[in-house]
Amino acid sequence: MRIAKQAGFYVLLGLVLIFFTFPLYWIVASSFKERADVISSVPKLVPFVDFTPTTNNYRDIFFRAETTTGEGSTVSASADVSGFRDRLVNSVIITGASTLLAVFFGTLTAYAVSRFTIPLESDLMFFVLSTRMLPPIVVLIPVFVLFNDLGLRDSYFGLILLYTSFNLPFVVWIMKGFFDEIPREYEEAAMMDGYSRFQAIYKIVIPEAIPAMAATAVFSIIVSWNEFVLANFLNRDAASTVPPYLNSIIGVGAVEWGRLAAASVVFVLPVVVFTFLVRNHLLRGVTFGAVRR
Amino acid sequence: MAQINLQNVNKSFGPGVPLAVNDLTLTIEDGEFLVLLGPSGCGKTTTLRMIAGLERQTTGDIRIGERVVNDLRPGDRDIAFVFQFYALYPHLSVRDNIAFPLKAQNLPTEEVNRRVMDVAERLRITHILKSNPGRLPGGEQQRVALGRAMVRQPQAFLMDEPLTNLDASLRADMRVELKHLQHTLGTTMVYVTHDQIEAMSMSHRIAVMDRGVLQQVDTPLNIYRHPQTLFVATFIGSPPMNIVHGRMVGARFVAGDGQFWVELPPAARQYTQHDKRVSFGIRAEDITVGAPGGAGMAGNVVVREPLGDETVYVVSVAGKTLTAKTPPRIRFNPGENVSVKLDPAAIHLFDGDSGRALLPEGWSKHV
Incomplete structure (x- = not known):
């Protein structure tokens, strides 16, 4: 009876796992397929058995401006194709900078709010949060006009500024909750030991806060990395990011599924790797309040 | 070493x-072990934190040695603080925790190592120098916190209920050890507690x-024998001093309906006048319980608490309840009638309005 129950549990677990990971597998598998294998009406699932893997798609998105299709006719690919490498670099720069800025300023703000008495503190904190209450698309038109007038369209700085301001409320709230949990005696002890408050923050509080900073950084990265709407409308050329590019592959001529899949895999990989690297911090950061003391 | 003056x-x-x-005015002498004692919320920790510089006083002056330290940062006051929860830096080893204040002074490495070892030997914690403080038992965390305070050789130690988180037997050991440590170091110590046994x-x-x-x-001993206010009389001593509220009628203290x-x-x-409102106080050990019909007032045993070395009786006398301590061989059962005698030289009188003691120290020499 117990064994049956356990077996049932694992079967259910397996089904859920397949449900969530199959789309990912399908994308990865498609990225290694020739066009004929991708569009085949019989699903080709297993590499080396159903289809012969190829790295052509990856070569194409990184090194080729145009390519030949399986039918033998030359399809002129959109200019976007050759731009993938640049898009990826743009995404890294914009996401990296906005995450660093959001975590840096958010941590300082959260520390101040947590440690000092600030007039109208709860109103201010609510105001900070309220900027997250409307979806970005609502402010798209005003931001577009504003950026147009200020010359911020198609610049790194414009999107970095926007993403930083989107992520700040989140960082401030998470980090404030975290700092509230760190006994202030730590800084006081350091201040008694002959350090200034800034030295105490740098030497004592920040090392303690790294798990939480890592956790908030992961969330900031995911938000900035995946953002589509603003990037699509504001940065169309020089400083464009990967998400609009993925969309543009679908939109131009015959859909290059293989290339789309390869670009998607390359796009998803950095976030997966980073999250994997900081996973221990992430867990500690998220459960911090629960396990301490 | 320094005097501290508020x-x-x-x-x-x-x-x-x-x-x-x-309006606190207080001088802590050089080399003195002074305990700030009181219930929670009495201002003792705030006072300690003001001496440390962690709080700024609203008005008044604080001096450490010859210096007025009102505007000095905590780190510049040359005093060490031991926190109730120790506040050991969790990401540093025990050695680095103790060395932390020395690193602020940019001392050479050999000097830092020598002083850390010195303190560690003194506190018998050399074997845990490489440990992570979070994994240590309470008593050892306590020693590390003490080590971090001692290593700087500060002018004074400030301690905020440092023994509260230890279990009872360890607390008794640490009391002895702290007292010995303060005696050998000769450093001024201000110690906050709500525990009168630690204080005494x-x-x-x-x-x-x-x-x-x-x-x-x-x-x-003077605090115990000559409390200056009703609060001190009832706060110090276990069981607390018996207090009966009433008024003077001629040379008599009378309570309730006069019984x-x-x-x-x-x-x-x-020291008192007719019709003045006073509170009458007497300690449990100054009340003698005897066979009925003996000298003193007639009473009735309510509760008997045999403690081994002594027996505590709660007796009802003319509608008032008094607590008495007696040697263990005197035995009465609850409900029994007894005679209750108060030592006239051991009585206390407090002003009914201000709570100040009315009898000056030494008045009883003439009884």
Whole structure:
């Protein structure tokens, strides 16, 4: 009876796992397929058995401006194709900078709010949060006009500024909750030991806060990395990011599924790797309040 | 080594809130072990934090040695603070925790190592220097916190209930050890506690505070024998002093409907007047319980608490309840009638309005 129950549990677990990971597998598998294998009406699932893997798609998105299709006719690919490498670099720069800025300023703000008495503190904190209450698309038109007038369209700085301001409320709230949990005696002890408050923050509080900073950084990265709407409308050329590019592959001529899949895999990989690297911090950061003391 | 002096110090946490510390003037002598004692919220920790510089006094001056330290940062006051929760830096080893204050002074590495070892040997924690402080038992964390305070050789130690988180037997050991340590180092120590046993057993002098007001500063025995206010009388001592509220009728203290009365000894009479509202106090050990019909008032045993070395009786006398301590061989059962005799030389009288003691120290020599 117990064994049956356990077996049932694992079967259910397996089904859920397949449900969530199959789309990912399908994308990865498609990225290694020739066009004929991708569009085949019989699903080709297993590499080396159903289809012969190829790295052509990856070569194409990184090194080729145009390519030949399986039918033998030359399809002129959109200019976007050759731009993938640049898009990826743009995404890294914009996401990296906005995450660093959001975590840096958010941590300082959260520390101040947590440690000092600030007039109208709860109103201010609510105001900070309220900027997250409307979806970005609502402010798209005003931001577009504003950026147009200020010359911020198609610049790194414009999107970095926007993403930083989107992520700040989140960082401030998470980090404030975290700092509230760190006994202030730590800084006081350091201040008694002959350090200034800034030295105490740098030497004592920040090392303690790294798990939480890592956790908030992961969330900031995911938000900035995946953002589509603003990037699509504001940065169309020089400083464009990967998400609009993925969309543009679908939109131009015959859909290059293989290339789309390869670009998607390359796009998803950095976030997966980073999250994997900081996973221990992430867990500690998220459960911090629960396990301490 | 230094004297610490507080002059008319006030601390307010905002309008409408009672003063946390109210006009405190107190001098802690060089090399003295002074305990700030009082219930929670009495202002003792605030006082300690103001000496440390972690809180700024609203008005008044604080001196350490010859210097007025009002505007000095905590780190510049050359004093060490031991926190109730130790506040050991969790990401540093025990050695680095102890070395932390020395690194702020940019001392050479050999000097830092020598002083850390010195302190560690003294506190017998050399075997845990490489450990992570979070994994240590409470007693060892306590020693590490002490080590971090001692390593700087500061002018004074400030301690905020450092023994509260230890279990009872360890606390007793650490009391002895701390007292010995302070004696050998000879460093001024200000120690905050709500535990009167710690205060009585460790200190040279006790400063009792209540609601932000300093009640009395004196040696432990004087605090016990000659409490200057009703608060001190009831706060110090276990069981607490018996207090009966009433008024003077001639030379008699009378309470309730007049059934409970005590004739004051002649030496005490000059300190009070007819019809004055007073509170009468007497300690449990100054009450003798005897066979019925003996000298004193007639009473009835309510509760008997045999403690081994002594027996505590709660007796009802003329509608009032008194607690008496007697040697263990005297035995009465609950419900039994007894005679209750008060030692006339051991009585205390407090002003019914201000709570100040009415009898001066030494009045009873003439009883």
